[in-house]
Amino acid sequence: MDSLEHANSRDHHRLRRGALSLFDSSVMGVAGVAPAYSIAASTATLIGAVALGGPAALLYCGIAMFGIVWAFNYLGRSEANAGATYAWVRRALHPVLGYIAGWCLVVSALIFMVAGSVPAGSTILGLFSQRLANSTGWVTFLGIVVFLIMVGAVIAGVTITAKLQVAMSTIELAILVLFAILMLVHSPKVVSFSWHWFSPSIFHGSAGFFAGALVAAFYYWGWDVTANLNEETKGSRVTPGLGAINGVIVVFILFEVFTIGTNMVLTGHQISQNAGDVLDALGQVVWPGIGGKLIVVAVALSTIATLETTIIQVSRTLFAMGRDGTMPSILGRTHRTRLTPVAATLVVAVVSVGLLIASNYVGSVGTVLSDAINAIGLQIAVYYGLAGFSVVILYRKLLFTKLSYFIFAGLWPLAGAIFMAVMFEQSLPGLNTTTKVVGIGAIALGIIPIAIYWAKGRPYFRMPSPEERVVHLDDVGEAPEPLVD
Numbered sequence: 174m175d176s177l178e179h180a181n182s183r184d185h186h187r188l189r190r191g192a193l194s195l196f197d198s199s200v201m202g203v204a205g206v207a208p209a210y211s212i213a214a215s216t217a218t219l220i221g222a223v224a225l226g227g228p229a230a231l232l233y234c235g236i237a238m239f240g241i242v243w244a245f246n247y248l249g250r251s252e253a254n255a256g257a258t259y260a261w262v263r264r265a266l267h268p269v270l271g272y273i274a275g276w277c278l279v280v281s282a283l284i285f286m287v288a289g290s291v292p293a294g295s296t297i298l299g300l301f302s303q304r305l306a307n308s309t310g311w312v313t314f315l316g317i318v319v320f321l322i323m324v325g326a327v328i329a330g331v332t333i334t335a336k337l338q339v340a341m342s343t344i345e346l347a348i349l350v351l352f353a354i355l356m357l358v359h360s361p362k363v364v365s366f367s368w369h370w371f372s373p374s375i376f377h378g379s380a381g382f383f384a385g386a387l388v389a390a391f392y393y394w395g396w397d398v399t400a401n402l403n404e405e406t407k408g409s410r411v412t413p414g415l416g417a418i419n420g421v422i423v424v425f426i427l428f429e430v431f432t433i434g435t436n437m438v439l440t441g442h443q444i445s446q447n448a449g450d451v452l453d454a455l456g457q458v459v460w461p462g463i464g465g466k467l468i469v470v471a472v473a474l475s476t477i478a479t480l481e482t483t484i485i486q487v488s489r490t491l492f493a494m495g496r497d498g499t500m501p502s503i504l505g506r507t508h509r510t511r512l513t514p515v516a517a518t519l520v521v522a523v524v525s526v527g528l529l530i531a532s533n534y535v536g537s538v539g540t541v542l543s544d545a546i547n548a549i550g551l552q553i554a555v556y557y558g559l560a561g562f563s564v565v566i567l568y569r570k571l572l573f574t575k576l577s578y579f580i581f582a583g584l585w586p587l588a589g590a591i592f593m594a595v596m597f598e599q600s601l602p603g604l605n606t607t608t609k610v611v612g613i614g615a616i617a618l619g620i621i622p623i624a625i626y627w628a629k630g631r632p633y634f635r636m637p638s639p640e641e642r643v644v645h646l647d648d649v650g651e652a653p654e655p656l657v658d
Contacts, residue, residue: 186496186505188255188489189331189512193406197335198399198413202420204338205395205486207479208427209345209452209471214292215392216435217448218543223385225367226375227432230385231392233373234596235425238393240589241557242421244564245400246414247582251567251644253409256493257400258560264641265563268634269623272499274556275490276619281394281552282487284611286525287532288545289483290316293476296450300469317526323481324522327488330511331405334481341474348471349427355459356434363440370436383599387550390596392428394553396420398482401489410649431455448543484521491517497633499626547604548612554597555616561590567644574646 193201219227245257254260256275263271294316299306306312326334369375376382399406399413399420406412435444435451438458447454452472456465492514495504504517565572568582601609627634 186507187512188404188492188507188514190405190409191407192331193335193402193412195408195412195415195419197339198402198406198416199419200338200342201335201402201482202396202399202416202418203346203423204342204475204478205398205482206393206420206424207395207475207482208424209349209468209475210289210292210479211392211424211475212428212431212435213296213450213452213472213475214288215388215546216432216451217444218546219385219388219392219432220435220441220444221543222388223376223381225364225370225436226381226385227436228370228429229372229375230382230389231425231428231432232371233382234386234389234592235393235421235428237386237589237592238390238557239421240585240587241561241593242396242414242417243581244561244586244589245397245417247564247568247578247586247649248560249400249403249414250410250649253403253413254493255401255404255489256497257397257403257490258556258563259490259493261567262556262559262563263633264637265566266559268636270559272623272633273616273619274559275494276622277552277556277616278490279487280615280618281549281556282483282490283521283524283528284545284549284552284615285483286320286480286521287528288549289476289480290320290525290529291532292449293319293473293480296453296469296473296476299450299453300466300473313529313532317529319477320480320525320529321522323477323484324518326481327484328508328511328513328515328518330513331402331485334485338478338481341478345471345474345478346423346427348467349431352456352459352468352471353427353430353434356438356455357430360434360438360459362437364437366433366437370433379599380603383596384603386592386596387547387554387600390550390553390557390593391546393421393424394549395479395482395486396424398486401486484518487521488514488517491520498629498631499633500622544605544608544611547600547608548615551597551600551604551608551612552616554593554600558590558593558597561586561593565590566642570643571646 219230223230248261252260258278259271259275262274291312294312295306297315298311326337376385396417399416403409403413435455439455443454444451450472452468456468459465491500491504494500495502495517504520506516507513508515564582564586568578571578572583573579
């Protein structure tokens with residue numbers, strides 16, 4: 174055990190242990206991705222990038238994303254740490270890369286607070302008055318109110334958070350399944366289904382393919398909240414990984430069904446006119462009148478749910494940083510009875526509200542969403558890619574002892590990591606200046622705390638020993654099973 178681990182073991186500011194079950198973790202995985210919100214907010218951007226190729230973009234990015242899900246599964250088996258990639262990448266690759274991985278999650282989550290809170294206010298107001306839904310002031314005000322309510326729920330404790338998520342996600346999924354059936358079976362079709370929508374040739378080159386992949390990465394983002402909750406989950410080394418797998422399977426199916434349905438029942442004009450919430454337009458086509466508003470309820474619940482899980486992710490990452498002394502130590506403290514990182518959560522609240530107010534001066538809701546989605550996509554590619562490379566490094570001595578290790582801790586995560594790296598590089602030329610500045614500039618800001626806390630000699634920045642950078646069978650509690658005789 175190195176000095177960093179000794180420092181952590183002496184820390185009395187702990188999270189609530191064993192509060193979440195596998196079911197809770199699976200619900201968190203779905204809620205973190207927020208299927209209704211992702212479809213509503215991202216579909217116009219996806220179609221703008223690849224036209225009818227949305228199903229293919231989600232399929233191929235989904236295959237790569239499953240490699241990263243498996244990486245998180247096996248990284249979590251080696252170490253339960255609320256910082257997740259912040260801790261795992263440090264151990265496998267380098268402390269600076271570990272910090273960058275954690276920093277990418279922090280800045281992407283803060284950017285998302287704007288991308289999530291604005292539609293939350295707009296969607297809820299749209300249920301009652303379209304005039305208010307088009308008012309920037311009212312949308313911002315209600316978005317802040319909803320966001321602060323979720324901040325309060327997170328501070329109240331992870332048990333309360335989980336109960337809220339189960340309630341909201343159950344209603345959301347029930348509504349989505351209902352509309353999926355109506356959309357595919359009873360709705361009038363603009364175009365007929367085509368298997369060509371899944372073909373790589375639909376992208377007309379690598380530039381189109383990776384432009385779609387960048388948006389698709391945003392669709393899937395958020396399932397890894399289960400990893401940031403690992404210290405608060407029963408079976409902390411196994412359950413969070415399984416919860417993430419369950420969550421991604423559910424949202425993958427929903428994404429494909431609704432993207433296919435959107436291609437079939439909505440025109441390009443309808444999509445462009447409803448860029449901030451495509452599901453609103455879809456709902457009126459599938460079930461005209463008051464019935465169509467049900468799907469807007471699903472979007473509202475989904476948005477609120479994912480705001481909550483995003484607050485959890487960023488607050489737990491900041492908590493881990495504070496606990497390690499790589500951010501102000503107050504962030505690593507928890508409430509005496511609720512055992513939640515209150516200081517970290519309040520910092521997130523203050524910064525997010527400031528960014529939300531500032532977004533009023535950026536442009537329309539559609540512009541904010543499009544730029545934010547692409548910027549977050551770049552940051553996702555960095556920390557997911559680093560996780561994919563890390564699991565291969567840590568499990569390198571086990572890869573040929575068991576077929577499951579070779580595929581799920583080696584080959585598939587490596588392919589996912591390479592996909593993320595290539596997607597990052599290939600997407601840059603097609604992005605506007607705002608997206609590049611926000612996406613890459615926010616990552617670059619991480620150099621400042623790295624320099625400060627490295628100069629202070631924090632144990633986190635000491636390179637792990639060669640022995641620490643290898644996972645052994647006794648670390649994951651399994652017996653050897655040779656891949657070949």
